[in-house]
Amino acid sequence: MSDLLDIRLIIDDRCSKMNVLITSNERNDDVEGLIAAIEAYANKKRPMIPAYLKDSPVMVPQGKIIRVYISNRRVLIQTDAEIYDARKTLGELEGILDEERFVRISQSEIINIRKVKNFDFSLTGTIGVELENGENTFVARRRVRNVKKVLERGGSNGFKN
Numbered sequence: 548m549s550d551l552l553d554i555r556l557i558i559d560d561r562c563s564k565m566n567v568l569i570t571s572n573e574r575n576d577d578v579e580g581l582i583a584a585i586e587a588y589a590n591k592k593r594p595m596i597p598a599y600l601k602d603s604p605v606m607v608p609q610g611k612i613i614r615v616y617i618s619n620r621r622v623l624i625q626t627d628a629e630i631y632d633a634r635k636t637l638g639e640l641e642g643i644l645d646e647e648r649f650v651r652i653s654q655s656e657i658i659n660i661r662k663v664k665n666f667d668f669s670l671t672g673t674i675g676v677e678l679e680n681g682e683n684t685f686v687a688r689r690r691v692r693n694v695k696k697v698l699e700r701g702g703s704n705g706f707k708n
Contacts, residue, residue, distance in 0.1 A: 552581070593610070593645045595609065596608075596633070596644070597634075598632060599633075599634060600631050605631065607624055607631055609644060609648065610648075611627070612649075612659050612662075613625045613626060613627065613658070613659055613662040614678065614684070615644070617637060617655040622634070622640065624640075625680075627679075637655065637656075648660060648661055650690075650694055652684065653684075653686065658676060660698070662680075663677070663678060664677045664678060665677040673688055674686040
């Protein structure tokens with residue numbers, strides 16, 4: 548072990564995702580470097596999405612995104628807390644977003660399948676979608692096959708852990 552830090556690993560089967568706790572007597576360059584290294588590792592597989600909130604640039608974690616959609620010729624990114632301006636095309640964002648988590652459901656919308664509360668397959672020729680935030684949307688008829696493939700890839704309930 549290094550004199551700089553002590554690393555302990557706790558395996559807990561009740562834990563649904565990895566949790567990192569940094570304990571230090573002060574916030575210094577070493578702590579900041581460790582935080583940056585952990586964030587860089589975590590974001591390597593799913594890069595954060597550049598966006599703007601009231602003309603200020605921000606980076607939006609993919610796990611927080613509910614949907615990406617076009618409204619009034621603007622591409623918007625919706626999370627539980629905010630709606631951001633993307634300033635990229637929907638196609639560009641589709642290429643960046645994690646394909647196991649996001650699926651394009653229409654010409655103007657991409658959804659995070661992990662933020663879906665319910666899929667309604669009872670509608671003829673299309674699929675109704677209820678998102679966790681209570682909003683409802685629909686899968687375009689020409690996208691139904693793609694959405695079903697994504698759900699099949701994700702396991703029996705349509706979602707991957």
